[in-house]
């Protein structure tokens with residue numbers, strides 16, 4: 111049983127169904143996941159995302175400092191794909207169903223146990239009727255702050271979250287007067303006025319664009335900050351199609367399984383990259399690893415196999431998450447550090463290594479000289495020896 115049909119749940123259900131297992135996927139219908147929709151080529155490759163789902167192909171990111179300095183970071187050798195989550199998530203769910211997963215629509219309410227100890231997901235169907243599914247294994251992939259996850263593994267609390275808010279607006283016509291916008295360019299804005307501890311963004315989605323910001327600071331006005339970004343870009347009068355927000359977890363949970371029959375995936379497991387807020391690729395990978403762990407537990411009859419989902423994920427991505435966490439703590443502190451951070455982005459080595467690790471999700475090991483150079487530049491900026 112998979113609870114949640116977002117990138118994590120739909121990928122897990124698809125993989126399990128393809129492996130010939132009997133799997134049901136429950137998703138509550140009717141809400142589009144608020145999301146910037148940026149995905150790296152690695153996600154497109156590993157999860158066979160068809161080209162028609164890409165609403166835009168981004169070939170440059172402009173990094174903007176508190177003083178308004180713009181540093182273009184052209185994407186070499188490829189592009190960043192932009193998906194529309196309404197269409198993307200539904201396509202993933204349909205793919206899982208076509209592979210043989212049973213689709214259920216409704217809201218999961220509780221994890222229960224039958225008299226024989228088997229897990230039961232109690233849910234309310236779309237029509238409001240109570241229903242239940244018994245399952246040998248349960249993958250919980252129902253997004254951040256999952257109450258079911260807390261029921262399954264009570265020893266841990268939800269991870270710290272950034273709350274992200276965005277507005278989907280009609281994209282301006284090319285060359286519209288007074289508008290600083292390009293259909294193939296993302297803007298990433300580091301400025302305490304638009305986010306005191308994260309960043310604000312403009313991500314093109316073809317006919318629309320996502321403009322938003324995030325912060326973990328209680329009381330910070332995400333709506334006025336988004337209005338400020340729109341004003342600066344000349345997009346204050348653009349037609350607003352949707353306004354929405356959601357929490358982004360900022361730290362992988364210590365445990366993803368209950369040692370018996372439940373394993374967490376995606377935002378439910380807390381796997382969004384710190385500093386960037388990137389979660390779609392990691393959710394899909396988390397779903398895949400959870401499905402793999404369930405298959406191994408079924409084949410061996412040993413529930414300890416469920417722990418491999420987290421072990422494998424952290425082996426490949428734990429280091430990057432750790433580095434990004436430190437980056438966020440240091441560089442997103444105040445406008446002085448943000449100004450230095452943006453200055454550092456002018457460096458061609460920084461640009462190359464950033465893109466290579468984002469696009470392919472591998473720490474670039476060749477070219478150790480570039481790493482050393484960046485380390486010393488980092489230190490110079492941190493200690494205030496370099497001028498922003």
Ligand SMILES: Cc1cc2nc3c(=O)[nH]c(=O)nc-3n(C[C@H](O)[C@H](O)[C@H](O)COP(=O)(O)OP(=O)(O)OC[C@H]3O[C@@H](n4cnc5c(N)ncnc54)[C@H](O)[C@@H]3O)c2cc1C
Pocket residue numbers: 113114115116117118119136137138139141143144145146147148149199216217218219251252253254274275276322355356357358375376377378381382387388389390391393
């Ligand atoms: C504003 C914003 C912008 C973002 N921008 C980006 C970006 O540009 N790129 C990127 O990579 N990441 C981005 N992220 C993060 C990304 O959206 C998430 O990390 C990703 O969606 C996680 O996928 P998931 O499948 O784990 O969870 P979700 O996408 O949250 O999916 C959970 C699913 O579970 C269902 N569900 C929830 N509760 C229940 C229940 N009780 N019963 C049944 N079903 C349930 C929901 O309907 C949903 O379909 C952004 C996040 C936010 C909030």
